Amino acid sequence: MNSTQIKCFLSLGKTLNFTQTAQDLYLAQPTVSKNIHNLEKEIGVTLISHKHRQIQLTKEGQYFYQILLRLSTEMENTIKKMQDSKITTLHTISIGYSGLPFEKQFLPIFIQLMQQKDKWNIELKAVSLSQPGILDKIAKHEIDFMIYQSDFFAQNSLPYSPMIEAGFSVIIRRDSPLKKYAQVPISALNKKIFLWDGNTPLSSVAKLKRALKEEISDNALEIQIIHKVSLATMLVQAKDGIAIVPSFAYDYNNQDVFYRYLDWDYTTKYGLGYVKEKENAPYFKDVITNMHKAINLVKEKWNK
Template identity: 25%
Template sequence: MYLEHLTTFVNLVETLNFSKTAVNLNISQSSISQAIASIEKQLGVTLFYRSRKAVSLTPAGQEFYDRVKPWLNEYNKAVQHVQQVQNAQKMNLTIGYSGTPYEHTVVPELVRAFCQEHPQINVFLENYAHQELKGHLTHGNCDVIFTMPDIIAGMDNLAYHSLLIGYYCLIVPSEVKLGPPPISLEELSKNRLIFLDHRWCPPTQDQLQKEICRNNHSLDLAYVNNIATARAMVKARLGWGIWANFVSDPNDLDLKKLPLSTKIVPDYGVAILKQGSPQAARQFVSWLEKTGLPG
């Protein structure tokens, strides 16, 4: 199986568009079809559903992508690492994050500042859901992850470093008028609420959502499986969101955060391996603890 074919497969999964992949990789659409056909023949499975209007992944295609993408990332990093070792230039550091609006805004700024102070460290970023990030950290595919202590609870091989103690809040459009915060949980029945699916959200948020349900006999609820969708629905005026203050984009003036009246307190920070964590990861954590995070 050729590396170029795997690269083509991964790109097509991420675009689901032959034309975009052709532009991204500077190859013809027929070359893409040949690469996918070659992989499918060798594996003996169908990777994509194809029609004249759309391309989508089969279950086998999704499974293959989930396993190939981290490997391909590691291969590319290994190539660069070997080249750098040859020239004795830099240490590598891979930082994982789940892609909250806060992280999309703050992480690039933090990494840029860190790299300015530590030019000898070559930084990579990866964006995955919480469960995948934990696995990547445990298996050495990344070196440090932004997370919460309840997400990694029970993982004795990980060391957690708290950076920000936050609060859970009601997320509403800026024009919404409610009483002075903190907002009581009983007030949340006034409008449709957007909850995160318990399989995706942090355990403390799942706990809070259950508490809200106990305090309200009648709720209009919508469940979504990621924070980006929840935020989009609030911005579309389709309901009110519930999440920690450090999940929101600090520069988003279209939405406002109203603290909720609850004893559940969220914590945000980073995790690294207790044993075998690379020097660059330890340096990054020390730098974060010294620098702090925007609140």
């Protein structure tokens, strides 16, 4: 008794029609008849009868059909459970992110790349960097990798894998005279400045603040520190001032303001922070490689 014989009999028991069974199984009708005949011969029992040109299951055939149907259903359920178990046992890798527009562009691509090997399940965790305890989450392995600026991790001696390097950008109103600059010189910033900084002050922002004070006279400089990038755009739109944020925070979909590079010879890196043990994890190389690929794919779209 082979699988083809069983499939033919189960289908015939349902359709009671050789032609329909042949069509359902993509077999020739004589092939179906031969398989049923061989099955009856092998088990020594008549399974079907012909009455008035109609197919019927014999009493033995009905019993055998119910047994095979139950076994087939159990087999399908077992296979499904095994497949579901395989999905749930994929290793989950947690990635902390702050919600920058740039992240929303490349993270879906990164997830697709990671899932191609059918080994890793990515769990994204939105993290508010204005809240304390982020580094504790990394140390306790509640977050495997955190996407953020390099100087945030440098202050705490955590390993870091850089992905992209950039400077700072100026956010201005659409009617601002600063829009004429491709790169805005610091000397032209003579208005109120909303300067983004992390809840844990970053060395790159501290250097920028010193540069601003050195090049702009005190009576023309008013700096207000903000901790959310999303707030920067809102304040620029609502008030007479400009905002300075890392270029990683560039929102390409926001048509209400202009972004211009700040003409300042300093760059900072953006990438993944983690604990040292992660470098020995089986997924470490895949995470680093695929995030590089995802970011580069997004960068190519910018260039186009």
